[in-house]
Amino acid sequence: MKIIVDDFVPANTGWGHSMEEGQILRIRAKTIVDFACINLHNLNERFDQARTKVYNMKIWISTGDQLFSKLNNPMMTIIEDQFSGQGYHDLQYGSCSGPRYARAKEEGRLNQYHHGDDIPIPDHGCWENLIDGFSEWQIPPELIPSPLNIFQHVNIDVKSGQINHSPNRPIDPIYVDLQAEMDLAVAASACPDLAAPEFGQPIQATIFER
Numbered sequence: 042m043k044i045i046v047d048d049f050v051p052a053n054t055g056w057g058h059s060m061e062e063g064q065i066l067r068i069r070a071k072t073i074v075d076f077a078c079i080n081l082h083n084l085n086e087r088f089d090q091a092r093t094k095v096y097n098m099k100i101w102i103s104t105g106d107q108l109f110s111k112l113n114n115p116m117m118t119i120i121e122d123q124f125s126g127q128g129y130h131d132l133q134y135g136s137c138s139g140p141r142y143a144r145a146k147e148e149g150r151l152n153q154y155h156h157g158d159d160i161p162i163p164d165h166g167c168w169e170n171l172i173d174g175f176s177e178w179q180i181p182p183e184l185i186p187s188p189l190n191i192f193q194h195v196n197i198d199v200k201s202g203q204i205n206h207s208p209n210r211p212i213d214p215i216y217v218d219l220q221a222e223m224d225l226a227v228a229a230s231a232c233p234d235l236a237a238p239e240f241g242q243p244i245q246a247t248i249f250e251r
């Protein structure tokens with residue numbers, strides 16, 4: 042295994058790097074990681090939640106499934122998923138953010154994160170962290186893709202369509218491996234994860250070749 046980069050990413054910060062086709066990204070964490078990718082040679086071709094759900098014909102993706110772009114191309118393949126059997130990765134939510142947390146507080150909805158009504162709210166979240174992660178490529182804030190939310194297990198009521206935060210997270214850090222199907226700019230956010238049992242935690246991002 043040839044390690045290209047192996048980075049520690051502190052809680053509630055962003056990380057980004059370029060990847061060559063065939064290289065593998067390993068995301069290791071025990072809390073939510075918002076993840077997105079962009080075609081390195083066409084920054085207008087970005088990861089797309091809806092295309093990904095349609096091409097895989099499901100709302101949960103795992104080993105063998107692919108991440109798709111708005112231009113209908115496979116961008117990455119999940120080749121290993123240690124969360125399988127314990128929980129799912131979310132493709133419904135966008136990213137958390139400073140404004141999102143402020144609004145939840147305003148609306149009296151902080152108890153939906155399972156830690157009560159008066160938890161401190163961060164002034165930024167995954168949206169701002171992904172902007173940082175993609176800063177080398179200067180992706181405008183409004184064009185940051187809605188992410189694959191790794192380790193964000195949500196409960197969906199199929200009758201009402203209501204999506205509820207769940208505290209289901211890996212007990213210890215585990216990983217998901219994603220293989221690049223094209224040259225990419227990738228970015229990840231160590232989510233402040235207000236619904237996790239111990240809130241947001243640092244993550245590890247490793248790019249390697251077999």
Ligand SMILES: [Zn+2]
Nearest residue numbers: 137167232233
């Ligand atoms: Zn987040």
